[in-house]
Amino acid sequence: MKSLVIVAHGSRRQASNDEVRELSSRIESLTGESFDQVKTAFLELAEPSIPGGIEQCIEKGAKEIIVLPYFLSAGRHVTEDIPGEVDTVRNKYPEVSIKITPYLGTIDKIADLMVEQANQAS
Numbered sequence: 136m137k138s139l140v141i142v143a144h145g146s147r148r149q150a151s152n153d154e155v156r157e158l159s160s161r162i163e164s165l166t167g168e169s170f171d172q173v174k175t176a177f178l179e180l181a182e183p184s185i186p187g188g189i190e191q192c193i194e195k196g197a198k199e200i201i202v203l204p205y206f207l208s209a210g211r212h213v214t215e216d217i218p219g220e221v222d223t224v225r226n227k228y229p230e231v232s233i234k235i236t237p238y239l240g241t242i243d244k245i246a247d248l249m250v251e252q253a254n255q256a257s
Contacts, residue, residue, distance in 0.1 A: 136171045136172075136195070136196045136197045136198055136199070137169070137170050137171055137197065137198075137199040137200075137201070138170060138171060138172045138173070138174060138192035138195075138197040138199070138200045138201070139162070139163075139166065139169075139170040139172070139173045139174070139200075139201050139203060140173075140174045140175070140176050140185075140188050140189055140192060140200060140201070140202045140203070141155065141158070141159045141162065141173065141174070141175050141176070141203050141205050142175075142176050142177070142178060142185055142188075142202055142203065142204050142205060142217055143155040143175065143176075143177055143178070143181075143205040143206075144177065144178050144179065144180070144205075144206070144212065145177030145178055145179045145180035145181035146180055146181065147180055149181075152177065152180075152181040155175050155177075155205065156175045158205075159173050159174065159175040160173075170201075171196075171197070172192060172195060172197070174188050174191055174192055175188065176188025176189065178212055178216055178217065178220070184220070185202075185217065185220035185221065185224075186220055186223050186224050189202070189221070189224045189233065190224065190228075193224075193228055193231055197231065198230075198231055198232065199231070199232045199233075199234075200231060200232065200233045200234070201234055201235075201236060202217070202221055202233065202234065202235045202236065203235075203236045203239075204217050204235065204236070204237075204238040204239070205238075205239060206238040206239060206240065207238070207239055207240040207245075208238070208240050209238060209240070213238045217235065218235060221233055221235055
């Protein structure tokens with residue numbers, strides 16, 4: 136079983152956290168056979184935590200987990216905090232493959248999406 140965990144920062148504003156959860160639901164509907172489940176986890180200020188979200192997948196039978204950081208730049212959260220949280224779970228479940236994708240800001244098409252969005256406002 137293969138799972139995708141989308142990791143966001145988390146917010147005190149519940150509506151912001153719900154937006155990320157809704158995005159995860161939309162992504163799940165688009166993944167087809169690629170992932171058996173898509174979950175959301177948060178670095179701070181919201182639940183589940185990164186370890187909690189990954190462990191939810193493991194409890195449902197995931198043997199391979201892809202962690203996708205929903206961040207636009209390589210700040211401390213991307214370079215240190217998220218890998219540290221993931222390593223905590225890796226150490227606890229060495230039989231599960233857990234990989235971290237590059238953060239969203241590295242995607243070549245992000246500039247195209249931003250121009251498209253700006254043009255819609257014109």
